[in-house]
Amino acid sequence: MRFLAIVLGLLPIFGLLPGVAMAQGALPPRMIKAIKADPEAYLQDVAALIASAGQGDAITADQLAVSIAVQRARARVDVLAPLLEADLNGDGAVAREELLGTASALKSEARAKLDRAFGAADGDGDGLVTGAELAAKGEDAALSVMGPARLAKVKVLMGFDADADGSVTLDEVRNGLQALVS
Numbered sequence: 001m002r003f004l005a006i007v008l009g010l011l012p013i014f015g016l017l018p019g020v021a022m023a024q025g026a027l028p029p030r031m032i033k034a035i036k037a038d039p040e041a042y043l044q045d046v047a048a049l050i051a052s053a054g055q056g057d058a059i060t061a062d063q064l065a066v067s068i069a070v071q072r073a074r075a076r077v078d079v080l081a082p083l084l085e086a087d088l089n090g091d092g093a094v095a096r097e098e099l100l101g102t103a104s105a106l107k108s109e110a111r112a113k114l115d116r117a118f119g120a121a122d123g124d125g126d127g128l129v130t131g132a133e134l135a136a137k138g139e140d141a142a143l144s145v146m147g148p149a150r151l152a153k154v155k156v157l158m159g160f161d162a163d164a165d166g167s168v169t170l171d172e173v174r175n176g177l178q179a180l181v182s
């Protein structure tokens with residue numbers, strides 16, 4: 001009897017909101033907890049994401065993947081641009097002489113910033129930032145803006161696709177969150 005009540009109690013969740021059931025099933029408990037702790041913040045994140053990368057009030061998995069790749073690429077550009085500007089001979093690496101030459105044309109604040117960027121990118125501290133060191137620095141920046149934890153949280157979004165049409169609307173997320181917290 002009690003078992004039946006539990007099963008009947010679960011029916012609305014699994015029957016009427018398959019997207020939520022899928023999201024919960026695919027979600028690590030820790031992530032459900034994080035989203036439940038502040039569903040409004042999650043909804044705001046999603047709204048911003050849909051506004052910037054989606055179409056209308058919805059977003060597809062492809063649009064989501066492109067948006068993630070673009071965010072990572074921008075983070076790489078931000079951290080690498082000043083160093084690439086110091087690659088005066090265009091060989092894809094920055095030697096200390098190039099750094100000093102570039103720095104001499106900068107104001108003190110920008111010079112200090114470039115100096116810090118060079119020091120941070122020169123992983124082995126030999127005074128030459130190689131192409132590989134630049135790539136590693138860029139990857140660090142990409143992961144810091146969208147690392148595995150954030151990526152998992154963003155990808156979970158597709159679990160809210162209640163009507164399974166490949167596109168998640170803000171309403172689907174709102175309804176899914178309501179079911180999660182109630």
Ligand SMILES: [Ca+2]
Pocket residue numbers: 086087088089090091092093094095098
């Ligand atoms: Ca160079």
Ligand SMILES: [Ca+2]
Pocket residue numbers: 122123124125126127128129130133
């Ligand atoms: Ca080096």
